[in-house]
Amino acid sequence: MKQRIRTVAIIRNEDGVLILKRNRGRSEAPVFWELPTGKIKFGEQPEEAMARSLTEYTGLVATSIRLKDVITFLAPEGASQLNNLYIIYEVTASGRPEPHERYSAYKYVKNFTSSNVHLNETTATVLEIEEGKVAPGHISPRDTANSSTVYVDGASRGNPGPSGIGYCISDSSGHIVEKGGEFIGFATSRMAEYYAMRKGVDRAIELGLKTVRFISDSLMAVNQLSGIFTIKNQDIIPIYNDIQQKLGSFEAVSFSHIPRSENHIADHEANAAIDNILKK
DSSP states (O other): OEEEEEEEEEOEETTEEEEEEEOOSSTTSOOOEEOOEEOOOTTOOHHHHHHHHHHHHHOOEEEEEEEEEEEEEEEEETTEEEEEEEEEEEEEEESOOOOOSSEEEEEEESOTTTOOOOBOHHHHHHHHHHTOOOOTTOOOSSOOTTSEEEEEEEEESSSSEEEEEEEEEEOTTSOEEEEEEEEEEEEOHHHHHHHHHHHHHHHHHHTTOOEEEEEESOHHHHHHHTTSSOOOOTTTHHHHHHHHHHGGGOSEEEEEEOOGGGOHHHHHHHHHHHHHHHTO
16 A cells, blocks of 8 residues: 655744645646645654755744654545555744745634635645644545544553553544453553554444544554554564554544553553453
8 A cells, every 4th residue: 555654844823823835836736725744755754854844845944843643544546545644743943934936925824714725635634633623625535633532552560461451432522432441361561552452443443433543652553553663573563464454444544642641541441451350
């Protein structure tokens, strides 16, 4: 499956979020506005690519770059599917955007719902997920902003040791649809996190969910499943491949990382599953 990877910057000031007007390649092509976006060159780290492309295309200099989110979704491309991966950063930058052959204008927008700018697919998708709804008619066929959410967590007592997994599924309004836990035997914390993610994926498929946001407090698992980190542990590869194959059942998916303190329900389910076995 083809994969498209982009870094995307969210730059704010008192007037809103910075977007740029893309120059038309052909005179009859429509005009789009977009967030500052860049490709990752060979040998670059994502943060380096973000800083470089920002300066190259706008003249702005990044003074701070903070990872905000990583989202992925599948989109059709001809007879195949394209896996889109966007690495989203909160960026503080100095200077003012300058004209470039790529961009002809810029503006800061506070309310995209009432704005009449025509956003491209990447920007519309990112803003829907990160900022809320954008104006009707904007191109965004794979929206995971108003989707179900699956929180997952794996726990291991001893690493390796007795291990459990937990999950919590909520609808687009935040109401819990289902939660549960399961004892998985003797495993490492790394394996427990992946078994938890697979359980979350399986339950989402069984419940018929089509647009899903998977959330974990394992930054390693989130970055590996999003394609940012390469998997070097041979024990993970089979379950990783199984998860990736199952993602084709969804119309849109994203992976996000949260602190452990914000994943308390899934964490409780995972540890309760271990306690129930150890008490016997």
